[in-house]
Amino acid sequence: xxxxxxxxxxxxxxxxxxxxxxxxxxxxxxxxxxxxxxxxxxxxxxxxxxxxxxxxxxxxxxxxxxxxxxxxxxxxxxxxxxxxxxxxxxxxxxxxxxxxxxxxxxxxxxxxxxxxxxxx
Numbered sequence: 318x319x320x321x322x323x324x325x326x327x328x329x330x331x332x333x334x335x336x337x338x339x340x341x342x343x344x345x346x347x348x349x350x351x352x353x354x355x356x357x358x359x360x361x362x363x364x365x366x367x368x369x370x371x372x373x374x375x376x377x378x379x380x381x382x383x384x385x386x387x388x389x390x391x392x393x394x395x396x397x398x399x400x401x402x403x404x405x406x407x408x409x410x411x412x413x414x415x416x417x418x419x420x421x422x423x424x425x426x427x428x429x430x431x432x433x434x435x436x437x
Contacts, residue, residue, distance in 0.1 A: 320434070321352055323374030327367045334363045336370045377434050380427045387424055 321338045328334075328341045336353040339345070353370055356363025 320374065320377075323378075325352055325371045325374060327364075327371055329358050332358050334358050334360070334367045336367055373434070377431060380431050383427055384424065384431070 323338075326337050326340050328337045328347065330341075330347050334355040334357070335347065335351050336355060337347060337350045338352055339350040341347055341350075353367075355367045355370065358364070
């Protein structure tokens with residue numbers, strides 16, 4: 318199942334911090350568009366968590382774009398220049414990299430984060 322489409326917005330209802338899939342307006346039932354109830358509005362942690370949750374759809378899109386872009390670049394670079402300093406094409410599926418290869422580690426982290434967000 319796909320997540321509720323973004324953009325998402327932080328809103329406050331009854332002294333609580335919420336994440337909504339639409340901006341709150343008078344007459345709009347907030348229950349219909351609530352993505353998450355994050356905590357009390359006086360909690361700095363709840364506010365920080367809400368901002369992170371609001372950014373999630375954009376971060377997921379960015380990670381997907383990075384991974385797709387890397388696939389295309391890796392195919393191009395294979396015949397010309399190695400894709401990372403350890404002389405192995407940078408692809409998360411390529412286990413020839415060691416953990417010292419920062420490009421491979423970053424791509425592996427991006428792939429894992431997307432899988433986690435998608436419940437895989």
